[in-house]
Amino acid sequence: MRMKHLFVSVALAAAALATSAQAANLTGAGATFPYPIYAKWATMYKAASGNGLNYQSVGSGAGIKQIKAKTVDFGASDMPLPANELNAAGLFQFPAIMGGVVPVVNLPGIAPGQLKLTGAVVADIFLGKITKWNAPQIAALNPGVKLPADDITVVHRADSSGTSFLWTDYLSKTNPEWKSKVGAGATVKWAVGVGGKGNEGVAANVQRIKGGIGYVEWAYAKKNRMAHTQLQNKDGVFLQPDDAAFAAAAASADWAKAPGFAVVLTDQAGKASWPVTGASYILVHKSQADGVKGKEVLKFFDWAYKNGDAAAAELDYVPMPDAVTKLVQDAWRSHLKDAAGKALW
Secondary structure, three states: OHHHHHHHHHHHHHHHHHHHHHHHOEEEEEOOOOHHHHHHHHHHHHHHHOOOEEEEEOOHHHHHHHHHOOOOOEEEEOOOOOHHHHHHHOEEEEEEEEEEEEEEEOOOOOOOOOOEEOHHHHHHHHOOOOOEOOOHHHHHHOOOOOOOOOEOEEEEEOOOOHHHHHHHHHHHHHOHHHHHHOOOOOOOOOOOOEEEOHHHHHHHHHHHOOOEEEEEEHHHHHHOOOEEOEEEOOOOOEEOOOHHHHHHHHOOOOHHHOHHHOOOOEOOOOOOOOOEEEEEEEEEEOEEOOHHHHHHHHHHHHHHHHHOHHHHHHOOOEOOOHHHHHHHHHHHHHHOEEOOOOEOO
16 A cells, blocks of 8 residues: 555655656747847756746747747747737736847947937938948048948848847837838838848848948847947937947836837937847747746746846846836736636736
């Protein structure tokens, strides 16, 4: 009789361990914008908890498709989904981290951060209206800078991208022609240029093509020692990108009133605000078929909120303020359930 009980106990323990192991290996996919910090957090979380996370940096559009198809435990997008799309797919979204998108160039003889650009001029470049680096519109912004007569090659994302959404949203807000002809979106009909997949593809093309200009996430630009430019913000100030400028852009955001926490931080007022700032969002299903796995996703981001700020700052991201993480976790409690309808958090 004791042997039978022992056998049952061992079997139950083995089953519990198997379930735990399965739950601990999380999968996510989506935005390239937050990849450096998610990768760093995953390494730190593995060391702290023993639980693994495999995050695929495949672009926001692909991440949205994968979470809708339930092939990953969470999706990630830098373009917040509207309430009607979230409801139709049974999804819940929350912000995980904030950061900036920056223009990057390949201009020998021009120091990183030396060149000044405005949103209106950048949009004209991406519209194909300005084709030379020594064009009068660029020269007027950069008196005393010896600009090359090189042709400009525009490099843009070829995949569906939240980074592209932030970039094109900024251009739409600063150039009426861009807004009417191209507009803002994760995918748009580009007027000119060559495409690259992910931050990696854009960066590789800019680095390869003399006279190239593209846009990537700031941490990625820094890590790969790419030459960035200054940008003029809404208050007319030319700024260098840094975490203080990203934080300034996010300071006035009203997260509580935004359905699905959908706040867009481009072209924000304030002398210290970087004009292409954005939050990166996590997408999960409101009803989790595997409640244990669903809770593990929340545990990971809870850990990141509490323990990931220093790593985020090192990579020039802006952590979510405590007041916002409290709003998010309150929403977890009220919106996220397991298959039996029990709250996950």
